[in-house]
Amino acid sequence: MEAPCSPPTAGKFVVVGGGIAGVTCAEQLAINFPSEDILLITASPVIKAVTNFKQVSKVLEEFDVEEQPSTMLENRFPNIKVIESGVKQLKSKEHCVLTEDGNQHIYKKLCLCAGAKPKLICEGNPYVLGIRDTDSAQEFQKQLTKAKRIMIIGNGGIALELVYEIEGCEVIWVIKDKAIGNTFFDAGAAEFLTSKLIDEKPEAKIAQKRTRYTTEGRKKETQARANAGNVGSALGPDWHEGLDLKGTKEFSHKIHIETMCEVKKIYLQEEFRISEKKSLTFPRDHHDQSVTTDKEIWPVYVELTNEKIYGCDFIVSATGVTPNTEPFLCGNNFDVGEDGGLKVDDHMHTSLPDIYAAGDICTAAWHPSPVWQQMRLWTQARQMGWYAAKCMAAASVGESIDMDFSFELFAHVTKFFNYKVVLLGKYNAQGLGSNHELLLRCTKGQEYIKAVLQNGRMMGAVLIGETDLEETFENLILNQMNLSAYGEDLLDPNIDIEDYFD
Ligand SMILES: Cc1cc2nc3c(=O)[nH]c(=O)nc-3n(C[C@H](O)[C@H](O)[C@H](O)COP(=O)(O)OP(=O)(O)OC[C@H]3O[C@@H](n4cnc5c(N)ncnc54)[C@H](O)[C@@H]3O)c2cc1C
Numbered sequence: 001m002e003a004p005c006s007p008p009t010a011g012k013f014v015v016v017g018g019g020i021a022g023v024t025c026a027e028q029l030a031i032n033f034p035s036e037d038i039l040l041i042t043a044s045p046v047i048k049a050v051t052n053f054k055q056v057s058k059v060l061e062e063f064d065v066e067e068q069p070s071t072m073l074e075n076r077f078p079n080i081k082v083i084e085s086g087v088k089q090l091k092s093k094e095h096c097v098l099t100e101d102g103n104q105h106i107y108k109k110l111c112l113c114a115g116a117k118p119k120l121i122c123e124g125n126p127y128v129l130g131i132r133d134t135d136s137a138q139e140f141q142k143q144l145t146k147a148k149r150i151m152i153i154g155n156g157g158i159a160l161e162l163v164y165e166i167e168g169c170e171v172i173w174v175i176k177d178k179a180i181g182n183t184f185f186d187a188g189a190a191e192f193l194t195s196k197l198i199d200e201k202p203e204a205k206i207a208q209k210r211t212r213y214t215t216e217g218r219k220k221e222t223q224a225r226a227n228a229g230n231v232g233s234a235l236g237p238d239w240h241e242g243l244d245l246k247g248t249k250e251f252s253h254k255i256h257i258e259t260m261c262e263v264k265k266i267y268l269q270e271e272f273r274i275s276e277k278k279s280l281t282f283p284r285d286h287h288d289q290s291v292t293t294d295k296e297i298w299p300v301y302v303e304l305t306n307e308k309i310y311g312c313d314f315i316v317s318a319t320g321v322t323p324n325t326e327p328f329l330c331g332n333n334f335d336v337g338e339d340g341g342l343k344v345d346d347h348m349h350t351s352l353p354d355i356y357a358a359g360d361i362c363t364a365a366w367h368p369s370p371v372w373q374q375m376r377l378w379t380q381a382r383q384m385g386w387y388a389a390k391c392m393a394a395a396s397v398g399e400s401i402d403m404d405f406s407f408e409l410f411a412h413v414t415k416f417f418n419y420k421v422v423l424l425g426k427y428n429a430q431g432l433g434s435n436h437e438l439l440l441r442c443t444k445g446q447e448y449i450k451a452v453l454q455n456g457r458m459m460g461a462v463l464i465g466e467t468d469l470e471e472t473f474e475n476l477i478l479n480q481m482n483l484s485a486y487g488e489d490l491l492d493p494n495i496d497i498e499d500y501f502d
Pocket residue numbers: 016017018019020021022041042043044048085086087088113114115116131132133157158230231232233234235236237238239324327358359360361376377378379380381414
């Protein structure tokens with residue numbers, strides 16, 4: 001039996017989670033309350049720090065991410081104390097969290113930033129891998145060095161990055177949709193990108209550029225993980241640049257895409273032999289020789305809903321994430337979103353008193369701006385962590401603050417297939433129904449530009465390549481100017497639209 005928590009008189013600001021959301025929140029609290037101790041409780045001793053933060057435009061931001069030992073955070077902010085232990089229980093009525101190391105911590109205000117974990121298609125199958133943190137990425141790399149063929153399930157960010165990066169191994173990519181990259185792109189953008197996948201060898205890998213992983217403290221981390229059974233922080237931009245993603249063979253892309261289907265059944269080798277079913281060879285095109293033969297015996301076989309069966313060395317389930325809410329739910333009556341996240345209002349407050357949440361763990365349940373939506377991304381984890389701290393600080397002195405400007409417009413800048421990709425607002429016309437029009441400009445191998453308009457106003461955009469249009473488009477979406485008079489001139493390459501609107 002645990003000792004009961006004492007009443008919340010001497011409570012601190014407590015933040016749970018050492019990812020971008022938790023660290024940003026703790027840092028902001030430390031700045032707001034320099035004479036108070038801020039407690040950051042995290043299951044792993046390495047924390048994620050945002051460095052080289054750059055506000056590229058009003059809402060677009062870029063930054064590097066560093067994995068650092070938690071002592072570095074304590075050195076930078078002497079009033080932050082990091083506790084390296086997983087939270088195993090929350091007693092919200094008593095304002096208290098219990099950690100794996102047997103201690104309890106009283107809070108006056110708590111922010112839960114425990115992130116999310118991969119939502120695997122077949123939990124517990126040793127041949128199904130998910131990628132989330134440094135350890136799972138390294139495990140994937142290790143398996144890949146022995147692999148001749150793998151299967152990737154899913155059509156979001158991780159799958160897109162992997163299919164482009166993996167070399168020397170056959171990849172069967174299974175997607176539910178007609179076109180690749182459904183979480184980020186429509187069919188037009190997908191076609192633009194697919195040509196890059198098929199026509200071209202991947203560019204030479206540049207040295208690890210943006211995410212720097214320190215090795216200090218890793219032994220300790222493994223130990224903490226073994227005790228707590230928790231995952232580390234999520235990887236982020238350029239996570240694969242430090243990994244050599246090579247299979248056993250010497251060739252670049254060998255990808256076969258199975259569209260509009262899902263996994264029906266996974267067979268282990270012996271199970272498959274007994275079933276007497278037949279598996280397919282890797283589909284080869286006219287100028288291509290398959291490197292695997294009909295005679296291969298695979299450790300695992302996958303039957304798809306289109307009845308095709310392929311054998312492979314292992315399967316990557318890149319099928320989204322589930323918020324890490326488990327240790328916090330028992331005995332606490334949180335409102336939980338359909339996606340399993342803790343619902344938060346426009347002040348990042350959950351449904352329980354004095355408990356806030358930010359980053360991948362939460363579900364934005366406020367009435368959003370017409371051109372913003374939640375996506376579980378690095379940038380939103382930072383923005384939410386920062387804003388949650390501001391709200392906690394204001395509430396603790398009886399004040400309230402306005403919603404941060406970053407929630408006015410969805411803005412994401414990333415890289416796919418070595419192209420710069422900028423997504424703004426309702427970039428895929430999400431929720432706009434049929435009442436919208438699209439303006440497109442595409443130069444094969446160079447750029448793909450799509451503007452989404454509704455009633456003459458720009459609602460979103462996809463910019464692939466070095467288009468230099470992000471700031472102008474951001475302004476056009478924010479100011480909701482009526483663009484009807486400009487028609488297709490808006491994307492005419494001979495018109496300098498920056499001058500047009502300045
Ligand atoms: C492979 C990969 C690539 C990605 N690439 C991009 C990208 O290019 N751009 C982008 O914007 N986003 C990207 N993302 C998404 C991005 O990484 C996440 O949205 C973001 O990092 C979430 O931050 P977070 O702080 O909410 O959670 P996390 O980073 O998951 O941090 C959660 C923290 O909570 C701790 N924790 C968990 N449970 C407990 C507990 N019970 N007690 C105490 N501590 C606990 C964990 O140890 C961890 O420190 C990528 C994700 C992955 C997996």
